[in-house]
Amino acid sequence: MDASFDDPFGLGAPRQRFSEEETIERMLETGERMVADAGLRISFDLLRLEDVITEAGVSRSAVYKRWPRKEQYYADLLLRLAGTSHPVSGAYDTGTPKAVIAAAEDHIDMFASSEGRRRVFIEMCRRGAEQNFVALRERRDWQIYMTIHAAYLTLPDGGYKQTLETALRASEDGFRDHMETFYRLMLLLLGYRIRPGVLDEDLKQFVILGAAAVEGAVLTSGVNDELTDRRFLMDPFGVGRVQDWSHAAFLYTSLAVAVAEPDPDQEWTKERVAAVPGLIAAAKSQLLEDS
Structure with a gap:
């Protein structure tokens, strides 16, 4: 088959599969990095969960299985930041x-x-x-x-x-x-x-x-x-x-x-x-x- 048909619809390479532990770590690590770049408000309004998922390159279904509500993810991220960010x-x-x-x-x-x-x-x-x-x-x-x-x-x-x-x-x-x-x-x-x-x-x-x-x-x-x-x-x-x-x-x-x-x-x-x-x-x- 012609190599040009390897990705006929221009969808790009398939998303890499990660274990649950890897997904959690990538999400928290990515969120921490994004907060460091954009800042943090008490409401987390500068951070959209969908943007974190895209940036982390993980499965949406795996993320929502771990954190059914975005507030649950933000709670875990806050704990992560509290443990690492004191200057x-x-x-x-x-x-x-x-x-x-x-x-x-x-x-x-x-x-x-x-x-x-x-x-x-x-x-x-x-x-x-x-x-x-x-x-x-x-x-x-x-x-x-x-x-x-x-x-x-x-x-x-x-x-x-x-x-x-x-x-x-x-x-x-x-x-x-x-x-x-x-x-x-x-x-x-x-x-x-x-x-x-x-x-x-x-x-x-x-x-x-x-x-x-x-x-x-x-x-x-x-x-x-x-x-x-x-x-x-x-x-x-x-x-x-x-x-x-x-x-x-x-x-x-x-x-x-x-x-x-x-x-x-x-x-x-x-x-x-x-x-x-x-x-x-x-x-x-x-x-x-x-x-």
């Missing part, structure tokens, strides 16, 4: 530790005195918070994650809401572990600690509050240009230098100053001061490797 790379993007480490590197000469270390501490907070604010505003995965949180709040109490909460908590645990490592290294570098009696001296609580400070500024900045664009030339913490401050940087640094203090058990000998460049290099290596 460890956004809230803990590589730019943030780089900005913080750069602040320490730029002021190595200040580590010799307690006042100098306080100034470095404040500058590290200022630069880190500003970088983190910018990173979160630009990251689609973080925006998706905040939408999932909003969707969670609208759900009726029940098994699905509890399952979604479990997925969100598991995802956030990874984020908090990264941030705890980050804070621990920075406090060690500066010879600081969490103030006794504050937050039960718990770094995890500091992580939660710090994230809330910056994330809250990002969420409200979308409808308030004051939070996005306005800068203040000031010296709010008395470091003897007027600098450019954003709302997010001021808010986060105020929290950090209230929570942390020099550790009286840390003795700053000449040897300790001389070791600062090595400590910075070691912290930089570990933070960027963990990122």
Whole structure:
């Protein structure tokens, strides 16, 4: 037979058959990718199930057998997104530790005195918070994650809401572990600690509050240009230098100053001061490797 008759009606190659497990994975993976490209609203109105089926290249009958109603598919996809989309790379993007480490590197000469270390501490907070604010505003995965949180709040109490909460908590645990490592290294570098009696001296609580400070500024900045664009030339913490401050940087640094203090058990000998460049290099290596 002439090769031109292999596909006489121009229907293309027959659709590949997938197992039930493969169909489920392709649908969820495709939905996740499409959400990352187009964004997510609580109603999923940017995502049509038929479009996902076409993009995934799977059988409609197999999809509707697994998810008789589109809402069932969206529920599973929401769980998938909740488990993978927390912005460890956004809230803990590589730019943030780089900005913080750069602040320490730029002021190595200040580590010799307690006042100098306080100034470095404040500058590290200022630069880190500003970088983190910018990173979160630009990251689609973080925006998706905040939408999932909003969707969670609208759900009726029940098994699905509890399952979604479990997925969100598991995802956030990874984020908090990264941030705890980050804070621990920075406090060690500066010879600081969490103030006794504050937050039960718990770094995890500091992580939660710090994230809330910056994330809250990002969420409200979308409808308030004051939070996005306005800068203040000031010296709010008395470091003897007027600098450019954003709302997010001021808010986060105020929290950090209230929570942390020099550790009286840390003795700053000449040897300790001389070791600062090595400590910075070691912290930089570990933070960027963990990122």
